[in-house]
Amino acid sequence: MPRSVQDHRQAVVDLLSGISGSKGAQDLPLLEALGAVLAVDVRAPLSLPPFANSQMDGFAVRSQDIPDDGAQLSVAEPVPAGAVPAPLRPGFAAPIMTGAMIPEGADAVVPIEKATPDSFPQPETPDAVVQLPPVKPGTYVRDAGSDIAAGTAALAAGTLLGPAQLGLLAAFGMMTVQTRKPLRALLVTTGDEVVEPGQELTAGKIYDSNGTLLEASMRQAGLGVVRAGINDDDPGSLLRLLRRHTGASEDPVDLILTTGGVSKGAYEVVRQAMAAQPVEFVHVAMQPGGPQGVGTFDEVPFLGFPGNPVSCLVSFEMFLRPALSLVHGAPALRTSRTARLGESLTSPQGKHQVRRGTLQGDGSVRLEGGAGSHLVHALARSNALVHIPGDVTELPDGAEVEVWML
Amino acid sequence: MPRSVQDHRQAVVDLLSGISGSKGAQDLPLLEALGAVLAVDVRAPLSLPPFANSQMDGFAVRSQDIPDDGAQLSVAEPVPAGAVPAPLRPGFAAPIMTGAMIPEGADAVVPIEKATPDSFPQPETPDAVVQLPPVKPGTYVRDAGSDIAAGTAALAAGTLLGPAQLGLLAAFGMMTVQTRKPLRALLVTTGDEVVEPGQELTAGKIYDSNGTLLEASMRQAGLGVVRAGINDDDPGSLLRLLRRHTGASEDPVDLILTTGGVSKGAYEVVRQAMAAQPVEFVHVAMQPGGPQGVGTFDEVPFLGFPGNPVSCLVSFEMFLRPALSLVHGAPALRTSRTARLGESLTSPQGKHQVRRGTLQGDGSVRLEGGAGSHLVHALARSNALVHIPGDVTELPDGAEVEVWML
Numbered sequence: 001m002p003r004s005v006q007d008h009r010q011a012v013v014d015l016l017s018g019i020s021g022s023k024g025a026q027d028l029p030l031l032e033a034l035g036a037v038l039a040v041d042v043r044a045p046l047s048l049p050p051f052a053n054s055q056m057d058g059f060a061v062r063s064q065d066i067p068d069d070g071a072q073l074s075v076a077e078p079v080p081a082g083a084v085p086a087p088l089r090p091g092f093a094a095p096i097m098t099g100a101m102i103p104e105g106a107d108a109v110v111p112i113e114k115a116t117p118d119s120f121p122q123p124e125t126p127d128a129v130v131q132l133p134p135v136k137p138g139t140y141v142r143d144a145g146s147d148i149a150a151g152t153a154a155l156a157a158g159t160l161l162g163p164a165q166l167g168l169l170a171a172f173g174m175m176t177v178q179t180r181k182p183l184r185a186l187l188v189t190t191g192d193e194v195v196e197p198g199q200e201l202t203a204g205k206i207y208d209s210n211g212t213l214l215e216a217s218m219r220q221a222g223l224g225v226v227r228a229g230i231n232d233d234d235p236g237s238l239l240r241l242l243r244r245h246t247g248a249s250e251d252p253v254d255l256i257l258t259t260g261g262v263s264k265g266a267y268e269v270v271r272q273a274m275a276a277q278p279v280e281f282v283h284v285a286m287q288p289g290g291p292q293g294v295g296t297f298d299e300v301p302f303l304g305f306p307g308n309p310v311s312c313l314v315s316f317e318m319f320l321r322p323a324l325s326l327v328h329g330a331p332a333l334r335t336s337r338t339a340r341l342g343e344s345l346t347s348p349q350g351k352h353q354v355r356r357g358t359l360q361g362d363g364s365v366r367l368e369g370g371a372g373s374h375l376v377h378a379l380a381r382s383n384a385l386v387h388i389p390g391d392v393t394e395l396p397d398g399a400e401v402e403v404w405m406l
Numbered sequence: 407m408p409r410s411v412q413d414h415r416q417a418v419v420d421l422l423s424g425i426s427g428s429k430g431a432q433d434l435p436l437l438e439a440l441g442a443v444l445a446v447d448v449r450a451p452l453s454l455p456p457f458a459n460s461q462m463d464g465f466a467v468r469s470q471d472i473p474d475d476g477a478q479l480s481v482a483e484p485v486p487a488g489a490v491p492a493p494l495r496p497g498f499a500a501p502i503m504t505g506a507m508i509p510e511g512a513d514a515v516v517p518i519e520k521a522t523p524d525s526f527p528q529p530e531t532p533d534a535v536v537q538l539p540p541v542k543p544g545t546y547v548r549d550a551g552s553d554i555a556a557g558t559a560a561l562a563a564g565t566l567l568g569p570a571q572l573g574l575l576a577a578f579g580m581m582t583v584q585t586r587k588p589l590r591a592l593l594v595t596t597g598d599e600v601v602e603p604g605q606e607l608t609a610g611k612i613y614d615s616n617g618t619l620l621e622a623s624m625r626q627a628g629l630g631v632v633r634a635g636i637n638d639d640d641p642g643s644l645l646r647l648l649r650r651h652t653g654a655s656e657d658p659v660d661l662i663l664t665t666g667g668v669s670k671g672a673y674e675v676v677r678q679a680m681a682a683q684p685v686e687f688v689h690v691a692m693q694p695g696g697p698q699g700v701g702t703f704d705e706v707p708f709l710g711f712p713g714n715p716v717s718c719l720v721s722f723e724m725f726l727r728p729a730l731s732l733v734h735g736a737p738a739l740r741t742s743r744t745a746r747l748g749e750s751l752t753s754p755q756g757k758h759q760v761r762r763g764t765l766q767g768d769g770s771v772r773l774e775g776g777a778g779s780h781l782v783h784a785l786a787r788s789n790a791l792v793h794i795p796g797d798v799t800e801l802p803d804g805a806e807v808e809v810w811m812l
Contacts, residue, residue, distance in 0.1 A: 030603075034622045048783055050612060055778070057671035080639065080673050082599030084610045097671040099599055099713065101610045112670070120672045147775070148783040155786065162812065163626065167619030167715055168786040171612070175604040193488030193505055197436075198581040204490045204507045206456060206577070213573030216440050220569065233486065264518065265463035265503040266526045267486050307505065309573050332789070335811045337743040369553070372461070374505075377454060377554040380561065380574040383738070405741045405811075406568065 002285035012323040023181040036179035037329035038159040047145035055140040059093035060106035075128040109140035158329040184224035185255040235272035260307030288373035289314040308373035334404040339365040347388040356382035408691035418729040426734040429587040442585035443735035444565040453551035458508040461546040465499035466512035481534040515546035564735040590630035591661040616665040641678035666713030694779035695720040714779035740810040745771040753794040762788035
């Protein structure tokens with residue numbers, strides 16, 4: 001009985017859930033924390049805005065100075081942003097710029113467009129006056145703390161730090177932030193047929209695409225990646241390689257990820273190397289990416305992806321990436337939306353099929369290539385994963401499907 | 407008459423369209439090219455797959471050897487992945503692994519599950535035989551070039567390089583790739599009221615949030631960012647600062663971006679500094695982010711964003727980021743989808759309002775904070791921009807809106 005996609009994702013979540021918390025935190029300058037995860041709750045060290053300020057270029061007034069039919073007021077000293085203005089005397093209106101502090105005594109701002117004349121007098125003009133319409137107290141005043149009050153919760157531990165979150169921390173005057181240390185993963189591709197790019201390609205061999213594809217995906221997801229190159233189909237050499245990065249090593253990794261050697265053939269190097277380890281090799285009801293390994297190798301969490309590049313990408317997107325989002329707080333989950341199929345399709349009964357496609361401007365999705373897991377060129381044309389649930393065996397042109405934007 | 411959002415976006419596209427092509431290309435190792443843009447068309451230097459190979463673990467056969475009622479065939483030498491097999495003799499079936507080369511003479515693969523017995527004999531077993539069902543020619547064979555044929559167009563110049571595209575280049579055996587050089591932008595925040603994080607905050611001052619927010623956004627979009635700190639409201643010092651990074655400087659930037667000083671107040675440092683330059687200061691029919699500057703400063707493309715952090719982010723997302731996507735090829739456009747409003751709202755007639763919100767699991771979007779452009783804490787809780795077109799003045803709870811996922 002194959003394992004469901006949901007059950008296997010949960011198994012990956014369970015596998016990772018112990019690691020993230022144990023890694024501890026590091027203090028990073030704000031911009032180096034872009035894409036990292038906040039390690040601690042942050043309370044506002046000051047109110048935002050820190051003081052009542054004007055939302056408009058205009059005149060700060062005492063609202064009670066202006067009756068219903070308007071009033072002519074004397075023009076006070078202008079209040080530029082960044083200055084501490086003198087208190088506003090009754091009968092006066094102070095030219096005030098957006099963001100400038102509301103003078104003591106003022107309680108509203110009349111925008112310059114509503115004033116007569118509708119431009120500011122030259123500074124130092126003697127006895128300047130301005131005609132203003134009535135205004136309710138509070139108009140165009142941004143109160144101190146109206147965005148957030150000092151001492152209240154601002155960002156929770158586990159928040160993914162993007163531009164807006166870092167911008168908020170800067171608004172608090174912070175220069176650094178406590179972030180969760182990124183997880184470090186060892187990435188090993190396997191197979192006697194696999195050759196490093198740049199080497200000579202002899203008959204029967206293929207270049208390693210998985211290493212680049214997965215390292216790029218893992219880096220984008222915020223993982224630190226240790227590349228161990230390609231292991232051939234000798235289980236002994238794989239064991240030695242893995243042990244250089246686990247328990248006894250100086251700098252053990254947090255996660256091991258292999259590709260290939262997890263199926264039911266005669267030369268399944270990853271299965272063979274894991275024979276004495278608590279690793280399950282299961283078949284997930286998913287196409288591509290059915291054969292999967294999950295467990296621990298010398299107590300380090302281990303995932304074994306299948307060997308084809310499309311299977312690797314689908315395995316990463318369906319299991320490891322969402323598990324990292326849930327457990328570690330980064331990366332953000334893929335954006336999901338619906339789209340209309342640009343063509344009909346069939347899908348095997350009982351398997352969640354993940355096709356690759358390109359979302360078009362008209363909201364339809366064009367499938368790229370067939371179902372084959374070796375179609376890396378078709379994958380490279382795609383910008384979306386198209387989900388066909390396990391109980392669906394055919395869909396007509398125009399049917400609505402769930403897509404994840406890559 | 408305010409300028410439409412579309413017209414201003416086109417003005418930014420026009421401004422940038424000259425730069426991207428003039429920057430030239432650089433050769434980068436594949437993984438350093440993650441997020442960069444391909445500078446040249448790439449043709450497939452080899453076919454993928456390079457040779458016909460098996461899609462399954464099973465037996466490679468000559469299909470004509472198996473009549474409709476099946477046949478017992480002699481078991482040949484197994485074919486592991488990476489090996490060059492001997493030609494398949496008539497009457498034989500060769501155990502073959504996924505990805506292994508189809509032997510000369512064979513034209514189909516019978517999966518191991520359909521064989522009797524349904525497991526491979528031990529190697530060297532004398533006189534081993536296997537009972538196999540009939541199979542059509544081509545079954546479970548991945549033909550050479552079935553993903554892409556050598557010499558055909560693989561990726562076009564202008565392609566954004568993500569994991570799948572880099573994986574394809576690796577499958578071609580490439581170690582490096584010609585990428586468009588990233589654009590370098592000078593970022594200057596202005597205002598007498600603005601103080602660097604880490605400094606003392608005196609009365610009337612605020613910490614600079616825009617610099618961090620925009621540098622993070624620009625970095626995520628693939629721009630190189632030169633930070634010039636904060637300029638006060640003195641136009642002369644702004645001119646001197648900008649000239650250190652333009653024409654006569656050793657390393658002129660490709661783009662200048664300022665924040666603040668573009669409105670109609672009495673102290674608009676950016677407007678004043680640009681008085682002798684071909685820079686338009688316009689009001690875009692958008693809220694927030696209405697006041698915008700666009701033009702050139704000493705022939706370097708220039709954009710002047712308003713001074714509030716939410717206005718800065720909205721300006722970046724509405725104008726600069728999509729213009730970069732169109733002109734330079736990176737970053738990817740924001741994913742757009744529809745969502746149901748979680749509450750009613752009102753919006754000013756004639757202005758495209760951009761509210762901030764959080765997309766919920768049920769497909770509704772919760773608005774974060776009000777319309778105010780100073781609400782950086784509310785922004786930091788959001789994961790989406792919510793678009794209210796200019797001709798819409800109110801929407802009920804549950805109305806469908808377009809959202810862009812941040």
